[in-house]
Amino acid sequence: xxxxxxxxxxxxxxxxxxxxxxxxxxxxxxxxxxxxxxxxxxxxxxxxxxxxxxxxxxxxxxxxxxxxxxxxxxxxxxxxxxxxxxxxxxxxxxxxxxxxxxxxxxxxxxxxxxxxxxxxxxxxxxxxxxxxxxxxxxxxxxxxxxxxxxxxxxxxxxxxxxxxxxxxxxxxxxxxxxxxxxxxxxxxxxxxxxxxxxxxxxxxxxxxxxxxxxxxxxxxxxxxxxxxxxxxxxxxxxxxxxxxxxxxxxxxxxxxxxxxxxxxxxxxxxxxxxxxxxxx
Amino acid sequence: xxxxxxxxxxxxxxxxxxxxxxxxxxxxxxxxxxxxxxxxxxxxxxxxxxxxxxxxxxxxxxxxxxxxxxxxxxxxxxxxxxxxxxxxxxxxxxxxxxxxxxxxxxxxxxxxxxxxxxxxxxxxxxxxxxxxxxxxxxxxxxxxxxxxxxxxx
Numbered sequence: 001x002x003x004x005x006x007x008x009x010x011x012x013x014x015x016x017x018x019x020x021x022x023x024x025x026x027x028x029x030x031x032x033x034x035x036x037x038x039x040x041x042x043x044x045x046x047x048x049x050x051x052x053x054x055x056x057x058x059x060x061x062x063x064x065x066x067x068x069x070x071x072x073x074x075x076x077x078x079x080x081x082x083x084x085x086x087x088x089x090x091x092x093x094x095x096x097x098x099x100x101x102x103x104x105x106x107x108x109x110x111x112x113x114x115x116x117x118x119x120x121x122x123x124x125x126x127x128x129x130x131x132x133x134x135x136x137x138x139x140x141x142x143x144x145x146x147x148x149x150x151x152x153x154x155x156x157x158x159x160x161x162x163x164x165x166x167x168x169x170x171x172x173x174x175x176x177x178x179x180x181x182x183x184x185x186x187x188x189x190x191x192x193x194x195x196x197x198x199x200x201x202x203x204x205x206x207x208x209x210x211x212x213x214x215x216x217x218x219x220x221x222x223x224x225x226x227x228x229x230x231x232x233x234x235x236x237x238x239x240x241x242x243x244x245x246x247x248x249x250x251x252x253x254x255x256x257x258x259x260x261x262x263x264x265x266x267x268x269x270x271x272x273x274x275x276x277x278x279x280x
Numbered sequence: 281x282x283x284x285x286x287x288x289x290x291x292x293x294x295x296x297x298x299x300x301x302x303x304x305x306x307x308x309x310x311x312x313x314x315x316x317x318x319x320x321x322x323x324x325x326x327x328x329x330x331x332x333x334x335x336x337x338x339x340x341x342x343x344x345x346x347x348x349x350x351x352x353x354x355x356x357x358x359x360x361x362x363x364x365x366x367x368x369x370x371x372x373x374x375x376x377x378x379x380x381x382x383x384x385x386x387x388x389x390x391x392x393x394x395x396x397x398x399x400x401x402x403x404x405x406x407x408x409x410x411x412x413x414x415x416x417x418x419x420x421x422x423x424x425x426x427x428x429x430x431x432x433x
Contacts, residue, residue: 265421272414
């Protein structure tokens, strides 16, 4: 199924693939799981907890995004989901930035794992197929937030995910993660720079900070890099039923404040397990 | 030598309401997940002083011991260690307008030794800051949303 939503690929320079749900390749995922498990276990010493909270129905997983272009916590979560729920179980699609889905090599890999170019129509299509969706409302702004803010939820006021969940009648399952922002270092908040250079219009990139990563060293923004072996912890929180809590016509600002409050408390609690940054 | 961690947060609830909850160890300590072990040991001789046992989970270590909890100020909770890790905790609730409060938490630990204790205290400062941040965020969320707060909870 291909989404016809006009929001797909709307940056002026990128030619992002259409949000094609048939791009997810269960056989490919099955082949990749052992080697991804090795990377997740040895390199990131990953811990993912809380899948028992997920109801047996389509849900919208809402995560905090970290790790810049590497997005290591996304792949750890996709690995964990596909092993806990099994590859044949309810499929999970992750809505990703077109910078990711349009990258040579990595984009194709991501699409086979169920990453589709982010747009509301794609989420609706997934729910119609009884699948679940993973979104990162903070997108590039959160994935490239300064290292000092690594334990802060930065959704930048984006509320579209609330409307998607409410309209589809699915519960939100918050997912908080630590460690991704320790795989490289972001030195400053680059939102003003991106706006000044019109990157927000040309590439749909809302931030352009200075980062430090291997092998690039200091770099404006970020490119796929070798992640430092930071310990990654992921915690799923209790599901949120927006209709039950906020009714048929929610005050979106209030719903946004509630979800981000739940996630900030969860993220700070998870971060308290860290003894030493990077080492975990 | 000693190291201090301090965090602050605005809580969108009136000062009196925040103080009643935040200065009561019976309510506060169960909410703070970092305190994996805590129990009331008894009243002390001084008025409004209680003896508790509280330990922070820090990886494989449990840091803490017996503490003297001072509840003489209705807007402040303070404790000093009696046994175990030498530490001083201080929580204050100040008004921030009519309907908001500014909560400040600080924790100071003192370790024996010279060079190694200084290194350990620097590491401990980061650990304590993350624990205090978790505590203050849990407190804020509970008061704002789960206890009849702005979300009606």
